[in-house]
Amino acid sequence: MVRTTRRTRLAALAALGGTLTLSGCAVANPITTAEPYAPSDGIRVAVSDEVVVENLMILTEGEGQPGHLLGAVVNRSGEDVEVSFTIGEGGATVPVRVDAGEHVNFTDAGITTQSVDAEPGATIPATVSMPSAGDAQVEVPVLDGTIPPYDEYLDQA
Structure with missing residues (x-):
């Protein structure tokens, strides 16, 4: 039981770390598809x-x-x-x-x-x-x- 709780906590901690890391990318890099651009030849x-x-x-x-x-x-x-x-x-x-x-x-x-x-x-x-x-x-x-x-x-x- 202690082992399962420890694994669950480690998995939750790893998921939280991954979420924070990936959300940091959006802060540091602008979302280019939100910027106006010329999608054609002109x-x-x-x-x-x-x-x-x-x-x-x-x-x-x-x-x-x-x-x-x-x-x-x-x-x-x-x-x-x-x-x-x-x-x-x-x-x-x-x-x-x-x-x-x-x-x-x-x-x-x-x-x-x-x-x-x-x-x-x-x-x-x-x-x-x-x-x-x-x-x-x-x-x-x-x-x-x-x-x-x-x-x-x-x-x-």
Whole structure:
């Protein structure tokens, strides 16, 4: 009987030690799946706490060819906002107005560029800005239409 009680206590002590050790890992290491990230081929740009650009990328058939901007601006704030995009160095600035609590999908908006200064597989510098939040300098991936479903968008560029 004494032996069984001792084994039970040792097992409980070992379980408690293991639980404390494993719970310590969660304290020392952040839970990465709780962090926002871009799960697709484009990039994610947090313009402010409540305004985010999701899956931003450019599709083109080649360097110097027209391009099609893909992605969306999501406005989780209670105010209408205007987010501006400048693609490439010296490129034209394109403003995108997003109502409070809404989103604008670039595919629906038909935002295109006349010429992309990078070949597919590269990145191109861009500025994403909002008057109340400032500018974010980002590198936007340039893709071609070889990956479905992107091939259908090049016909629209």
